[in-house]
Amino acid sequence: MKHFFLRISRILPHAWKQRAKPWNPNQFLSKQFGIHAEVFHLPVRDDYMMLSSGVNHLSAPTIWKETMQKEIEEDFLYQRYTSMDGFQTANYAVKLYERFLFSRGNISLKANLEVCMTIGASQAASLAVAYLHSIGKKRMLLVGMTYPLYMTLGNEYGYQMRESRSALPNRDMPTVSELKVDIEQFKPDVLVFTYPCNPSGEKYQDEELDQIMQTLYQKGIYCIFDCVCNMILSEKDVTVPEPMIMENKMMRKSIIVNSFSKTESVPGFRIGYIAGHYDVIQFVRSKQVSIMNPPNMPTIAVWITMLFRCLHLSEQYGQAERVRERIILCFKRMFFVTTVLCPQPIWDYVTELVDERLFDEYKKYREEMYAKETVFASNKEYFSKKLSPYLTASTEMDGGFNYLVKLKPCSKLGELEFCKDLLQKTGIAIFTESGFALTKAKENDYWVRISLAAPSDIFEKTIDRLYLYLSELEKHFNS
Incomplete structure (x- = not known):
């Protein structure tokens, strides 16, 4: 009997730990x-x-309200189905924008980059985590605190999860050195960044993110960047993860999750997207077929927002006026190529918008976004x-x-x-x-x-x- 109790006493602590x-x-x-x-x-x-x-x-931007009203008047907002990728005008506008970010200003970037529209960033995040699970990823490291969606998804797909947080005062997101230590100790195969960090609002500087991307490349670690809170139209210099991803040859192992909910003040529309390598988006398309296509969305508003962001970044990058003219021409042609069956009044409206008052509307949009900041x-x-x-x-x-x-x-x-x-x-x-x-x-x-x-x-x-x-x-x- 004595030996029996001794044995139980040795097992119980471990058993309780397992059940906790x-x-x-x-x-x-x-x-x-x-x-x-x-x-x-x-x-x-x-x-x-x-x-x-x-x-x-x-308030949502004025151009969103105007263009949505026009789409409703002309039965353009809701009288159609979308494809697996989402309505093509919105899809290609986002793809042009993401190319612009990855290349720091080259809208014609030739890269293995695909985009799929989603039901908000939440569905994009779910698809990203599901894809990584499908290729055998099992250990997820969250960079700083994040909203519990990623913890829920990690549990659903059976990931082992840890979070990397700073021990410094007035900080939650780990420093580069703290993050590297946690990577060495936990040995994750996926890192999740909310960028800027939600809830803390913290971001890495470009040189810091460059160091992190180098580490991920060397160790073959995948990453998800959730950028829903990143305000692109800002009077400050905009920092985005895409250039660091490309410069460190991480495009094949990086997934961008984003939406318009927080930046444009339109959470009710659930307009999100996922951007990544061809294999990622093929996986997403297969899921969209079996579940549902992305819903319709204010197409003109999404399209012109992507155009305005590219114009703003072009100014920040110090590009010449002729480059911005080329950006506008590219977006204009893309709109008409992808809306062949749309009502003629919509074509007339977009033509007038681009040819006669585009820069006035861009300045108004920029002022409204600066005012939010x-x-x-x-x-x-x-x-x-x-x-x-x-x-x-x-x-x-x-x-x-x-x-x-x-x-x-x-x-x-x-x-x-x-x-x-x-x-x-x-x-x-x-x-x-x-x-x-x-x-x-x-x-x-x-x-x-x-x-x-x-x-x-x-x-x-x-x-x-x-x-x-x-x-x-x-x-x-x-x-």
């Missing part, structure tokens, strides 16, 4: 969503504000100044409109307790670290995601209420 369930950020987020739903029964419901939403609540910066400044007595840490927002903060009084409350108390007293809803991570956050030390894409008047009133709440909370704990 991994942390599930989706379940945690569901709990926070459940708390948020209570606002409809609270006196503060009229003050409800989702401060961590991740949705761009600013100004709102993000203004909201961040207001948040930082107003809540400075209570801020203990924050990440550097290198792109997008989300970033992470730590709030001093919250160290006395657990994540769910803080979420519930804040909502009940102020109507403010938030998401915290454990909803974005592979491991549960410390009870007294956790990040809160802040989303800056809201009208400044609403945002500032929300932060004023948050300030008063934190003041009262601090008084309570100090009393």
Whole structure:
């Protein structure tokens, strides 16, 4: 009997370790969503504000509204089916744009690059992870915290998963050296980047990303870049992963996931795409056939957005005027070649748009996108100044409109307790670290995601209420 108990005591620790369930950020987020739903029964419901939403609540570009209205008037938006790749005009516009990014300005890049439109970036991510699983990939390393979609997909396809996070203060995304250490230790065959990192807003500089791509190339590691939060129309220099991928001969092993939801403020349309090597897109096409073709989308809006982005980047790259004229001609010809069966009024409208007012519309679009960036910066400044007595840490927002903060009084409350108390007293809803991570956050030390894409008047009133709440909370704990 004595020997029996000795044997059991040696086995039990390992057995419990095997049975321990991994942390599930989706379940945690569901709990926070459940708390948020209570606002409809609270006196503060009229003050409800989702401060961590991740949705761009600013207005969609004027050109999107105009072109969508025209497509509806002419029955162009909805009276057709799409192909496995999506409607060809949108597909080719995205392909031209991605060629432009990979080559730093050569719209005629000859490369093995294909594109398929998807139902938002979520479907694109799902297809990317499924493809890599189909070719035998099993170990996935998440670079920094990310939204739980990739964790869900990784679990669904049986990946072993780890996340690489920085040990430095005011940072979540790992430094290059930290990431290299994690690659050596975990030996992944897939890396997943959200770029800029969602929820932290961090990005690598080109030279840093170049070092990472060199490492991935040397070790034969595949990568997914989810770029849904990357604002291309920016007054800052735009950094994108595509050139580093191409320069380090990683095109065959890299997949781009993207959408228009966050940049153009149109999440309800679910317009996404996946870009990659021919084999990737052939896999995607086979799935689209068996599931469903991508839905219709505002074709002219997508097409002209890709054109405007290329014009903006052409200016950043210092290209000559004749190059921009060639870009416009290429997009114009492509539109008419891929819309042979469209109504004549649509052709007339696009002809007038390109020939008579393209540059005016481009300038208006650019100003509107710059204005959004100004709102993000203004909201961040207001948040930082107003809540400075209570801020203990924050990440550097290198792109997008989300970033992470730590709030001093919250160290006395657990994540769910803080979420519930804040909502009940102020109507403010938030998401915290454990909803974005592979491991549960410390009870007294956790990040809160802040989303800056809201009208400044609403945002500032929300932060004023948050300030008063934190003041009262601090008084309570100090009393």
